Amino acid sequence: MSTALAHVLRDWMPHQRWFGGKGREWADVSEEGFFLSRSEPVLSVHRVRVTYADGAVETYLVPLSWRAHPEEDLTSAFVGAVPVKDAEGADRENYAYDALRDRDATTPWLTHLAAASTVGPMHFSPSGSSAIPEGVPGDVISTEQSNTSLVYGQDAILKLFRRLEPGLNPDVEIGEALRRTENPHIAPLLGHVEIDTPDGEPATVAMLQTFVPNASDGWRLATASVRDLYAEGDLHADEVGGDFAADSERLGAATASVHADLARVLPTEAADRDWFAATARGMGERLEAALAVVPQLEEHLERLRAVYAAVADSPETVVRQRVHGDFHLGQVLRTATGWVVLDFEGEPARPLAERRQLDSPMRDVAGMLRSFDYAARHMLVEQPDDPQRAYRAQEWAVRNRGAFCAGYSAASGIDPCGDSPLLRAFEADKAVYECVYEARNRPNWLMIPLQSLSRLTAGEA
Ligand SMILES: Nc1ncnc2c1ncn2[C@@H]1O[C@H](COP(=O)(O)OP(=O)(O)O)[C@@H](O)[C@H]1O
Ligand SMILES: O=P(O)(O)O[C@H]1O[C@H](CO)[C@@H](O[C@H]2O[C@H](CO)[C@@H](O)[C@H](O)[C@H]2O)[C@H](O)[C@H]1O
Numbered sequence: 001m002s003t004a005l006a007h008v009l010r011d012w013m014p015h016q017r018w019f020g021g022k023g024r025e026w027a028d029v030s031e032e033g034f035f036l037s038r039s040e041p042v043l044s045v046h047r048v049r050v051t052y053a054d055g056a057v058e059t060y061l062v063p064l065s066w067r068a069h070p071e072e073d074l075t076s077a078f079v080g081a082v083p084v085k086d087a088e089g090a091d092r093e094n095y096a097y098d099a100l101r102d103r104d105a106t107t108p109w110l111t112h113l114a115a116a117s118t119v120g121p122m123h124f125s126p127s128g129s130s131a132i133p134e135g136v137p138g139d140v141i142s143t144e145q146s147n148t149s150l151v152y153g154q155d156a157i158l159k160l161f162r163r164l165e166p167g168l169n170p171d172v173e174i175g176e177a178l179r180r181t182e183n184p185h186i187a188p189l190l191g192h193v194e195i196d197t198p199d200g201e202p203a204t205v206a207m208l209q210t211f212v213p214n215a216s217d218g219w220r221l222a223t224a225s226v227r228d229l230y231a232e233g234d235l236h237a238d239e240v241g242g243d244f245a246a247d248s249e250r251l252g253a254a255t256a257s258v259h260a261d262l263a264r265v266l267p268t269e270a271a272d273r274d275w276f277a278a279t280a281r282g283m284g285e286r287l288e289a290a291l292a293v294v295p296q297l298e299e300h301l302e303r304l305r306a307v308y309a310a311v312a313d314s315p316e317t318v319v320r321q322r323v324h325g326d327f328h329l330g331q332v333l334r335t336a337t338g339w340v341v342l343d344f345e346g347e348p349a350r351p352l353a354e355r356r357q358l359d360s361p362m363r364d365v366a367g368m369l370r371s372f373d374y375a376a377r378h379m380l381v382e383q384p385d386d387p388q389r390a391y392r393a394q395e396w397a398v399r400n401r402g403a404f405c406a407g408y409s410a411a412s413g414i415d416p417c418g419d420s421p422l423l424r425a426f427e428a429d430k431a432v433y434e435c436v437y438e439a440r441n442r443p444n445w446l447m448i449p450l451q452s453l454s455r456l457t458a459g460e461a
Helices: 003-015 072-077 107-114 170-179 218-231 245-265 273-293 295-312 362-381 387-412 421-441 447-457
Strands: 026-037 042-052 057-067 078-085 091-098 122-126 138-140 148-152 156-160 189-195 203-210 268-270 319-321 332-334 339-341
Touching (some): 003 026, 003 042, 072 078, 072 091, 107 122, 107 138, 107 203, 170 189, 170 245, 218 332, 218 387, 245 319, 245 362, 245 387, 273 421, 295 421, 421 447
Antiparallel strands (some): 026 042, 057 091, 078 091, 122 189, 138 148, 148 156, 156 203, 332 339
Protein backbone atom coordinates (compact mmCIF):
# COMPACT_ATOMS: atom_id res chain seq x y z
CA MET A 1 0.00 0.00 0.00
CA SER A 2 0.97 3.64 -0.31
CA THR A 3 4.11 5.24 1.08
CA ALA A 4 1.88 8.25 1.74
CA LEU A 5 0.05 6.17 4.33
CA ALA A 6 3.34 5.16 5.95
CA HIS A 7 4.16 8.87 6.35
CA VAL A 8 0.78 9.57 7.89
CA LEU A 9 1.29 6.71 10.35
CA ARG A 10 4.75 7.97 11.22
CA ASP A 11 3.20 11.23 12.46
CA TRP A 12 0.29 9.57 14.24
CA MET A 13 1.67 6.46 15.93
CA PRO A 14 4.12 8.07 18.40
CA HIS A 15 1.17 9.88 20.03
CA GLN A 16 -0.75 6.69 20.72
CA ARG A 17 -0.60 5.32 24.27
CA TRP A 18 -0.10 1.76 22.98
CA PHE A 19 3.00 2.71 20.98
CA GLY A 20 5.98 1.17 22.80
CA GLY A 21 8.72 3.02 20.88
CA LYS A 22 8.19 6.45 22.46
CA GLY A 23 11.35 8.47 22.64
CA ARG A 24 13.14 6.29 20.08
CA GLU A 25 14.34 7.73 16.78
CA TRP A 26 12.71 6.26 13.66
CA ALA A 27 15.02 5.37 10.80
CA ASP A 28 12.39 3.88 8.50
CA VAL A 29 8.75 2.83 8.29
CA SER A 30 6.89 0.59 5.86
CA GLU A 31 3.42 -0.87 5.92
CA GLU A 32 1.45 -3.66 4.34
CA GLY A 33 -2.35 -3.76 4.43
CA PHE A 34 -5.36 -5.84 3.42
CA PHE A 35 -9.13 -5.38 3.65
CA LEU A 36 -11.15 -6.95 6.44
CA SER A 37 -14.45 -5.52 5.23
CA ARG A 38 -15.33 -3.75 1.98
CA SER A 39 -18.77 -2.58 3.05
CA GLU A 40 -19.08 1.01 4.30
CA PRO A 41 -17.01 2.08 6.10
CA VAL A 42 -14.20 0.13 4.44
CA LEU A 43 -12.01 -1.53 7.07
CA SER A 44 -8.36 -2.29 6.39
CA VAL A 45 -5.71 -3.79 8.62
CA HIS A 46 -2.05 -2.76 8.38
CA ARG A 47 1.15 -4.30 9.59
CA VAL A 48 3.40 -1.33 10.22
CA ARG A 49 7.12 -2.10 10.40
CA VAL A 50 9.09 0.53 12.30
CA THR A 51 12.90 0.45 12.08
CA TYR A 52 14.59 2.49 14.79
CA ALA A 53 17.89 4.33 14.48
CA ASP A 54 19.62 1.59 16.54
CA GLY A 55 18.53 -1.02 13.96
CA ALA A 56 15.79 -2.59 16.11
CA VAL A 57 12.54 -3.38 14.33
CA GLU A 58 9.00 -3.51 15.74
CA THR A 59 5.81 -4.40 13.89
CA TYR A 60 2.50 -2.86 14.99
CA LEU A 61 -1.05 -3.68 14.00
CA VAL A 62 -3.11 -0.70 12.87
CA PRO A 63 -6.73 -1.18 11.72
CA LEU A 64 -8.07 1.79 9.74
CA SER A 65 -11.53 2.77 8.55
CA TRP A 66 -11.86 4.91 5.45
CA ARG A 67 -14.17 7.76 4.46
CA ALA A 68 -14.37 9.81 1.29
CA HIS A 69 -15.13 12.95 3.34
CA PRO A 70 -14.02 14.11 6.79
CA GLU A 71 -16.39 12.85 9.52
CA GLU A 72 -17.01 15.48 12.16
CA ASP A 73 -18.10 12.91 14.76
CA LEU A 74 -14.81 11.07 14.36
CA THR A 75 -12.42 13.99 14.76
CA SER A 76 -10.65 12.44 17.77
CA ALA A 77 -10.11 9.22 15.77
CA PHE A 78 -8.64 10.99 12.74
CA VAL A 79 -5.37 9.47 11.59
CA GLY A 80 -4.70 11.44 8.40
CA ALA A 81 -5.61 12.26 4.81
CA VAL A 82 -4.08 10.04 2.16
CA PRO A 83 -3.83 11.25 -1.48
CA VAL A 84 -5.43 8.88 -4.03
CA LYS A 85 -6.56 9.01 -7.67
CA ASP A 86 -10.29 8.68 -8.35
CA ALA A 87 -11.81 6.55 -11.16
CA GLU A 88 -11.17 9.36 -13.67
CA GLY A 89 -7.56 9.72 -12.59
CA ALA A 90 -8.12 12.99 -10.73
CA ASP A 91 -6.32 13.67 -7.45
CA ARG A 92 -8.35 13.56 -4.26
CA GLU A 93 -7.97 12.42 -0.65
CA ASN A 94 -9.24 9.50 1.41
CA TYR A 95 -9.66 10.05 5.13
CA ALA A 96 -8.23 7.40 7.45
CA TYR A 97 -9.60 6.89 10.97
CA ASP A 98 -8.57 4.72 13.88
CA ALA A 99 -10.95 1.85 13.11
CA LEU A 100 -11.24 0.85 16.75
CA ARG A 101 -12.70 4.27 17.60
CA ASP A 102 -15.10 4.17 14.66
CA ARG A 103 -18.11 2.21 15.98
CA ASP A 104 -19.44 1.45 12.49
CA ALA A 105 -16.21 -0.38 11.68
CA THR A 106 -16.15 -2.60 14.78
CA THR A 107 -18.68 -5.32 13.88
CA PRO A 108 -16.61 -7.34 11.33
CA TRP A 109 -14.23 -8.60 14.06
CA LEU A 110 -16.95 -10.62 15.80
CA THR A 111 -18.69 -11.65 12.57
CA HIS A 112 -15.44 -13.21 11.37
CA LEU A 113 -14.82 -14.86 14.75
CA ALA A 114 -18.28 -16.42 14.85
CA ALA A 115 -17.72 -17.75 11.31
CA ALA A 116 -14.17 -18.99 12.08
CA SER A 117 -13.09 -17.14 8.90
CA THR A 118 -9.74 -16.73 7.26
CA VAL A 119 -9.35 -13.31 5.60
CA GLY A 120 -6.09 -12.86 3.72
CA PRO A 121 -3.33 -13.62 6.26
CA MET A 122 -5.72 -13.38 9.23
CA HIS A 123 -7.27 -16.41 10.96
CA PHE A 124 -10.24 -16.16 13.33
CA SER A 125 -10.64 -19.01 15.90
CA PRO A 126 -13.63 -19.23 18.26
CA SER A 127 -12.96 -21.16 21.50
CA GLY A 128 -15.10 -24.27 21.88
CA SER A 129 -18.77 -23.61 21.36
CA SER A 130 -18.84 -20.24 23.13
CA ALA A 131 -21.56 -17.76 22.13
CA ILE A 132 -20.07 -14.83 20.24
CA PRO A 133 -22.32 -11.74 20.12
CA GLU A 134 -22.82 -10.60 16.53
CA GLY A 135 -24.09 -7.39 14.98
CA VAL A 136 -23.38 -5.30 18.10
CA PRO A 137 -20.90 -2.40 17.73
CA GLY A 138 -17.92 -2.21 20.06
CA ASP A 139 -16.92 0.77 22.21
CA VAL A 140 -13.28 1.41 22.92
CA ILE A 141 -12.58 1.42 26.65
CA SER A 142 -11.10 4.57 28.10
CA THR A 143 -8.35 2.88 30.14
CA GLU A 144 -6.36 2.11 26.99
CA GLN A 145 -2.85 0.99 27.94
CA SER A 146 -0.43 -1.23 25.99
CA ASN A 147 -3.27 -2.62 23.90
CA THR A 148 -6.69 -1.44 22.75
CA SER A 149 -9.92 -3.08 23.92
CA LEU A 150 -13.47 -2.88 22.59
CA VAL A 151 -16.50 -3.75 24.70
CA TYR A 152 -19.44 -5.29 22.83
CA GLY A 153 -22.61 -4.62 24.85
CA GLN A 154 -22.40 -6.39 28.21
CA ASP A 155 -21.18 -9.65 26.75
CA ALA A 156 -17.70 -9.62 25.34
CA ILE A 157 -14.47 -7.64 25.22
CA LEU A 158 -12.06 -7.79 22.30
CA LYS A 159 -8.45 -6.95 23.08
CA LEU A 160 -6.27 -6.03 20.15
CA PHE A 161 -2.57 -6.62 20.67
CA ARG A 162 -0.78 -3.72 19.06
CA ARG A 163 2.76 -5.05 18.82
CA LEU A 164 3.01 -8.15 16.64
CA GLU A 165 5.39 -10.91 17.59
CA PRO A 166 5.47 -14.42 16.13
CA GLY A 167 4.05 -16.96 18.60
CA LEU A 168 0.89 -17.41 20.59
CA ASN A 169 0.28 -14.56 23.04
CA PRO A 170 0.42 -15.87 26.65
CA ASP A 171 -2.95 -14.24 27.36
CA VAL A 172 -4.57 -16.55 24.79
CA GLU A 173 -2.47 -19.57 25.72
CA ILE A 174 -3.30 -19.22 29.43
CA GLY A 175 -6.93 -18.27 28.70
CA GLU A 176 -7.31 -21.47 26.68
CA ALA A 177 -5.74 -23.59 29.46
CA LEU A 178 -7.72 -21.97 32.30
CA ARG A 179 -11.02 -22.08 30.39
CA ARG A 180 -11.36 -25.74 31.35
CA THR A 181 -10.64 -25.21 35.08
CA GLU A 182 -13.78 -23.18 35.82
CA ASN A 183 -11.69 -21.03 38.14
CA PRO A 184 -14.03 -18.29 39.46
CA HIS A 185 -11.28 -15.68 39.31
CA ILE A 186 -10.84 -15.49 35.52
CA ALA A 187 -12.96 -14.22 32.60
CA PRO A 188 -13.40 -17.14 30.14
CA LEU A 189 -11.83 -16.91 26.68
CA LEU A 190 -14.28 -16.81 23.74
CA GLY A 191 -11.84 -16.83 20.83
CA HIS A 192 -8.74 -15.35 19.27
CA VAL A 193 -7.32 -14.00 16.00
CA GLU A 194 -3.91 -14.66 14.47
CA ILE A 195 -2.02 -13.27 11.49
CA ASP A 196 0.65 -14.96 9.36
CA THR A 197 4.16 -13.54 9.66
CA PRO A 198 7.22 -13.94 7.43
CA ASP A 199 8.88 -15.88 10.29
CA GLY A 200 6.63 -18.89 9.75
CA GLU A 201 4.86 -18.71 13.12
CA PRO A 202 1.65 -16.62 13.22
CA ALA A 203 1.36 -13.66 15.61
CA THR A 204 -1.64 -13.17 17.90
CA VAL A 205 -3.70 -10.16 16.84
CA ALA A 206 -6.63 -10.19 19.22
CA MET A 207 -8.49 -12.14 21.88
CA LEU A 208 -12.17 -12.16 22.75
CA GLN A 209 -13.13 -12.69 26.38
CA THR A 210 -16.31 -12.79 28.41
CA PHE A 211 -17.00 -9.25 29.68
CA VAL A 212 -17.22 -8.92 33.46
CA PRO A 213 -20.05 -6.41 33.99
CA ASN A 214 -20.53 -4.03 36.91
CA ALA A 215 -16.98 -4.38 38.11
CA SER A 216 -14.40 -1.84 39.29
CA ASP A 217 -10.71 -2.25 38.75
CA GLY A 218 -8.45 -2.67 41.74
CA TRP A 219 -6.49 0.51 41.03
CA ARG A 220 -9.62 2.65 41.20
CA LEU A 221 -10.79 1.01 44.45
CA ALA A 222 -7.39 1.10 46.10
CA THR A 223 -6.74 4.74 45.24
CA ALA A 224 -10.21 5.69 46.50
CA SER A 225 -9.28 4.06 49.79
CA VAL A 226 -6.00 6.02 49.90
CA ARG A 227 -7.88 9.27 49.24
CA ASP A 228 -10.21 8.51 52.17
CA LEU A 229 -7.21 8.03 54.40
CA TYR A 230 -5.56 11.28 53.28
CA ALA A 231 -8.81 13.15 53.92
CA GLU A 232 -8.87 11.99 57.54
CA GLY A 233 -6.23 13.93 59.46
CA ASP A 234 -6.23 11.84 62.61
CA LEU A 235 -7.64 8.44 61.78
CA HIS A 236 -5.53 5.42 60.82
CA ALA A 237 -5.91 3.04 57.85
CA ASP A 238 -7.96 0.54 59.88
CA GLU A 239 -10.31 3.25 61.18
CA VAL A 240 -11.42 5.10 58.03
CA GLY A 241 -14.47 4.17 55.95
CA GLY A 242 -12.60 3.12 52.82
CA ASP A 243 -10.27 0.57 54.40
CA PHE A 244 -9.10 -1.76 51.63
CA ALA A 245 -7.46 -4.48 53.73
CA ALA A 246 -10.32 -7.02 53.51
CA ASP A 247 -10.25 -6.69 49.72
CA SER A 248 -6.47 -7.01 49.68
CA GLU A 249 -6.79 -10.22 51.67
CA ARG A 250 -9.39 -11.61 49.26
CA LEU A 251 -7.16 -10.59 46.38
CA GLY A 252 -4.30 -12.56 47.93
CA ALA A 253 -6.53 -15.64 48.15
CA ALA A 254 -7.74 -15.20 44.53
CA THR A 255 -4.12 -14.88 43.35
CA ALA A 256 -3.19 -18.10 45.14
CA SER A 257 -6.17 -19.88 43.56
CA VAL A 258 -5.17 -18.79 40.04
CA HIS A 259 -1.56 -19.80 40.68
CA ALA A 260 -2.71 -23.23 41.87
CA ASP A 261 -4.78 -23.79 38.72
CA LEU A 262 -1.98 -22.57 36.45
CA ALA A 263 0.31 -25.12 38.10
CA ARG A 264 -2.33 -27.84 37.67
CA VAL A 265 -3.03 -27.40 33.95
CA LEU A 266 0.30 -26.15 32.60
CA PRO A 267 3.86 -27.46 33.07
CA THR A 268 5.86 -26.98 36.27
CA GLU A 269 9.49 -27.66 37.13
CA ALA A 270 11.62 -27.50 40.28
CA ALA A 271 14.04 -24.57 40.06
CA ASP A 272 17.70 -25.63 40.15
CA ARG A 273 20.78 -23.55 41.04
CA ASP A 274 21.20 -22.56 37.40
CA TRP A 275 17.77 -20.95 37.42
CA PHE A 276 18.61 -18.83 40.48
CA ALA A 277 21.89 -17.77 38.85
CA ALA A 278 20.21 -17.00 35.51
CA THR A 279 17.43 -15.04 37.26
CA ALA A 280 19.99 -12.90 39.12
CA ARG A 281 21.95 -12.38 35.88
CA GLY A 282 18.80 -11.40 33.96
CA MET A 283 17.94 -8.80 36.60
CA GLY A 284 21.45 -7.39 36.43
CA GLU A 285 21.25 -7.11 32.64
CA ARG A 286 17.89 -5.39 32.83
CA LEU A 287 19.36 -2.92 35.30
CA GLU A 288 22.26 -2.11 32.95
CA ALA A 289 19.83 -1.52 30.06
CA ALA A 290 17.55 0.61 32.26
CA LEU A 291 20.47 2.80 33.28
CA ALA A 292 20.77 4.07 29.72
CA VAL A 293 17.16 5.30 29.87
CA VAL A 294 17.02 6.41 33.52
CA PRO A 295 20.43 7.77 34.63
CA GLN A 296 19.00 8.42 38.15
CA LEU A 297 19.30 4.65 38.71
CA GLU A 298 23.05 5.13 39.08
CA GLU A 299 22.78 5.95 42.81
CA HIS A 300 21.03 2.62 43.47
CA LEU A 301 23.39 0.54 41.39
CA GLU A 302 25.62 -1.01 44.05
CA ARG A 303 22.80 -1.82 46.43
CA LEU A 304 20.68 -3.30 43.66
CA ARG A 305 23.55 -5.52 42.58
CA ALA A 306 23.79 -6.79 46.16
CA VAL A 307 20.03 -7.52 46.25
CA TYR A 308 20.36 -9.52 43.02
CA ALA A 309 23.49 -11.33 44.19
CA ALA A 310 21.54 -12.61 47.19
CA VAL A 311 19.20 -14.42 44.75
CA ALA A 312 22.05 -16.42 43.26
CA ASP A 313 22.92 -17.67 46.79
CA SER A 314 19.35 -18.06 48.00
CA PRO A 315 18.56 -21.33 49.81
CA GLU A 316 14.84 -21.07 48.87
CA THR A 317 12.88 -23.90 47.23
CA VAL A 318 10.98 -22.75 44.17
CA VAL A 319 8.62 -24.62 41.86
CA ARG A 320 8.57 -22.80 38.53
CA GLN A 321 5.28 -22.50 36.73
CA ARG A 322 3.37 -20.23 34.35
CA VAL A 323 2.56 -16.93 36.04
CA HIS A 324 0.72 -13.72 35.24
CA GLY A 325 3.92 -11.76 34.66
CA ASP A 326 2.66 -8.15 34.94
CA PHE A 327 0.43 -8.35 37.96
CA HIS A 328 -0.84 -5.04 39.33
CA LEU A 329 -4.03 -3.44 40.64
CA GLY A 330 -5.06 -2.36 37.13
CA GLN A 331 -5.21 -6.03 36.11
CA VAL A 332 -7.83 -7.14 38.62
CA LEU A 333 -11.54 -6.45 38.70
CA ARG A 334 -13.71 -6.48 41.81
CA THR A 335 -17.20 -7.85 41.12
CA ALA A 336 -20.05 -8.22 43.61
CA THR A 337 -18.69 -11.66 44.50
CA GLY A 338 -14.91 -11.35 44.39
CA TRP A 339 -11.81 -10.65 42.30
CA VAL A 340 -11.23 -11.52 38.64
CA VAL A 341 -7.68 -11.55 37.25
CA LEU A 342 -7.11 -10.20 33.71
CA ASP A 343 -4.34 -9.82 31.17
CA PHE A 344 -1.99 -12.79 31.39
CA GLU A 345 0.28 -11.51 28.64
CA GLY A 346 3.22 -10.57 30.86
CA GLU A 347 5.22 -7.35 30.63
CA PRO A 348 4.58 -5.90 27.18
CA ALA A 349 8.20 -4.78 26.80
CA ARG A 350 9.66 -8.30 27.24
CA PRO A 351 10.12 -10.61 24.23
CA LEU A 352 7.31 -13.16 23.88
CA ALA A 353 9.55 -16.20 24.40
CA GLU A 354 10.72 -14.76 27.73
CA ARG A 355 7.17 -14.04 28.84
CA ARG A 356 6.18 -17.66 28.25
CA GLN A 357 8.95 -19.12 30.40
CA LEU A 358 8.20 -20.86 33.69
CA ASP A 359 8.82 -18.54 36.61
CA SER A 360 8.30 -18.25 40.34
CA PRO A 361 4.75 -17.23 41.36
CA MET A 362 6.49 -14.79 43.70
CA ARG A 363 7.10 -12.66 40.58
CA ASP A 364 3.35 -11.90 40.64
CA VAL A 365 3.24 -11.38 44.39
CA ALA A 366 6.05 -8.84 44.00
CA GLY A 367 4.12 -7.10 41.18
CA MET A 368 1.06 -6.66 43.39
CA LEU A 369 3.14 -5.49 46.36
CA ARG A 370 4.66 -2.85 44.07
CA SER A 371 1.16 -1.85 43.06
CA PHE A 372 0.10 -1.28 46.69
CA ASP A 373 3.11 0.97 46.95
CA TYR A 374 2.07 2.85 43.80
CA ALA A 375 -1.52 3.26 44.96
CA ALA A 376 -0.36 4.58 48.34
CA ARG A 377 2.10 7.08 46.90
CA HIS A 378 0.73 8.27 43.58
CA MET A 379 -0.88 11.33 45.19
CA LEU A 380 2.49 12.36 46.61
CA VAL A 381 3.54 13.14 43.03
CA GLU A 382 1.70 16.45 43.40
CA GLN A 383 2.77 17.02 47.02
CA PRO A 384 6.17 15.37 47.41
CA ASP A 385 7.12 17.35 50.52
CA ASP A 386 4.13 16.58 52.71
CA PRO A 387 5.56 14.39 55.55
CA GLN A 388 2.11 13.62 56.98
CA ARG A 389 0.91 12.22 53.67
CA ALA A 390 4.14 10.29 53.18
CA TYR A 391 3.64 8.71 56.60
CA ARG A 392 0.03 7.84 55.78
CA ALA A 393 1.05 6.37 52.43
CA GLN A 394 3.56 4.08 54.09
CA GLU A 395 0.97 3.01 56.66
CA TRP A 396 -1.55 2.15 53.92
CA ALA A 397 0.99 0.23 51.85
CA VAL A 398 2.23 -1.83 54.81
CA ARG A 399 -1.31 -2.66 55.95
CA ASN A 400 -2.45 -3.81 52.52
CA ARG A 401 0.73 -5.72 51.72
CA GLY A 402 0.24 -7.62 54.96
CA ALA A 403 -3.42 -8.35 54.22
CA PHE A 404 -2.62 -9.56 50.67
CA CYS A 405 0.08 -11.90 51.96
CA ALA A 406 -2.23 -13.21 54.70
CA GLY A 407 -4.89 -14.04 52.10
CA TYR A 408 -2.32 -15.71 49.83
CA SER A 409 -0.87 -17.67 52.73
CA ALA A 410 -4.27 -18.87 54.04
CA ALA A 411 -5.25 -20.14 50.58
CA SER A 412 -1.95 -21.74 49.58
CA GLY A 413 -0.04 -22.53 52.75
CA ILE A 414 2.85 -20.41 51.44
CA ASP A 415 3.59 -17.13 53.24
CA PRO A 416 4.97 -14.88 50.52
CA CYS A 417 5.90 -12.08 52.91
CA GLY A 418 8.47 -14.06 54.88
CA ASP A 419 12.02 -12.82 54.57
CA SER A 420 12.70 -13.90 51.00
CA PRO A 421 15.71 -12.62 49.02
CA LEU A 422 13.91 -13.69 45.84
CA LEU A 423 10.77 -11.68 46.62
CA ARG A 424 12.84 -8.60 47.48
CA ALA A 425 14.79 -8.95 44.24
CA PHE A 426 11.59 -9.37 42.21
CA GLU A 427 10.23 -6.19 43.78
CA ALA A 428 13.43 -4.30 43.00
CA ASP A 429 13.52 -5.68 39.45
CA LYS A 430 9.91 -4.61 38.93
CA ALA A 431 10.70 -1.13 40.25
CA VAL A 432 13.57 -0.90 37.75
CA TYR A 433 11.18 -1.91 34.94
CA GLU A 434 8.71 0.72 36.20
CA CYS A 435 11.42 3.40 36.11
CA VAL A 436 11.83 2.77 32.37
CA TYR A 437 8.06 2.57 31.85
CA GLU A 438 7.45 5.85 33.68
CA ALA A 439 10.38 7.67 32.04
CA ARG A 440 8.83 6.82 28.67
CA ASN A 441 5.14 7.21 29.46
CA ARG A 442 4.56 9.34 32.58
CA PRO A 443 7.80 11.14 33.53
CA ASN A 444 6.26 12.93 36.52
CA TRP A 445 5.52 9.50 38.06
CA LEU A 446 9.14 8.39 37.84
CA MET A 447 9.70 9.45 41.43
CA ILE A 448 7.38 6.63 42.65
CA PRO A 449 9.56 3.65 41.63
CA LEU A 450 12.77 5.63 42.22
CA GLN A 451 11.83 6.38 45.83
CA SER A 452 10.76 2.77 46.32
CA LEU A 453 14.20 1.62 45.25
CA SER A 454 15.73 3.58 48.13
CA ARG A 455 13.49 1.72 50.56
CA LEU A 456 13.76 -1.69 48.91
CA THR A 457 17.53 -1.71 48.73
CA ALA A 458 17.69 -0.57 52.36
CA GLY A 459 15.68 -3.67 53.32
CA GLU A 460 12.52 -1.74 54.26
CA ALA A 461 8.93 -2.56 53.23
N1 LIG B 1 -13.12 -9.44 30.71
C1 LIG B 1 -13.22 -8.15 31.07
N2 LIG B 1 -14.36 -7.68 31.61
C2 LIG B 1 -14.49 -6.37 31.98
N3 LIG B 1 -13.53 -5.46 31.80
C3 LIG B 1 -12.37 -5.87 31.26
C4 LIG B 1 -12.16 -7.24 30.86
N4 LIG B 1 -10.93 -7.34 30.33
C5 LIG B 1 -10.38 -6.12 30.41
N5 LIG B 1 -11.24 -5.22 30.97
C6 LIG B 1 -10.98 -3.78 31.20
O1 LIG B 1 -10.00 -3.36 30.28
C7 LIG B 1 -8.84 -2.86 30.96
C8 LIG B 1 -7.59 -3.21 30.17
O2 LIG B 1 -7.55 -4.61 29.93
P1 LIG B 1 -6.19 -5.42 29.89
O3 LIG B 1 -6.46 -6.82 29.49
O4 LIG B 1 -5.48 -5.24 31.20
O5 LIG B 1 -5.45 -4.65 28.70
P2 LIG B 1 -3.96 -4.09 28.56
O6 LIG B 1 -3.14 -5.26 28.12
O7 LIG B 1 -4.09 -3.04 27.52
O8 LIG B 1 -3.54 -3.54 29.89
C9 LIG B 1 -8.90 -3.51 32.33
O9 LIG B 1 -8.25 -2.75 33.31
C10 LIG B 1 -10.41 -3.56 32.58
O10 LIG B 1 -10.85 -2.33 33.07
O1 LIG C 1 -1.51 -2.76 32.10
P1 LIG C 1 -0.33 -2.88 31.19
O2 LIG C 1 -0.06 -4.28 30.79
O3 LIG C 1 -0.34 -1.95 30.03
O4 LIG C 1 0.91 -2.47 32.15
C1 LIG C 1 1.77 -1.37 31.93
O5 LIG C 1 1.15 -0.17 32.37
C2 LIG C 1 0.91 -0.06 33.79
C3 LIG C 1 0.37 1.33 34.07
O6 LIG C 1 -0.89 1.50 33.57
C4 LIG C 1 2.21 -0.26 34.58
O7 LIG C 1 1.88 -0.31 35.95
C5 LIG C 1 2.48 0.62 36.86
O8 LIG C 1 1.51 1.63 37.16
C6 LIG C 1 0.34 1.15 37.84
C7 LIG C 1 -0.54 2.36 38.15
O9 LIG C 1 -0.96 2.99 36.98
C8 LIG C 1 0.72 0.44 39.14
O10 LIG C 1 -0.44 -0.10 39.75
C9 LIG C 1 1.71 -0.70 38.85
O11 LIG C 1 2.12 -1.30 40.05
C10 LIG C 1 2.91 -0.14 38.11
O12 LIG C 1 3.79 -1.21 37.73
C11 LIG C 1 2.84 -1.59 34.21
O13 LIG C 1 4.06 -1.73 34.92
C12 LIG C 1 3.08 -1.61 32.68
O14 LIG C 1 3.60 -2.88 32.31
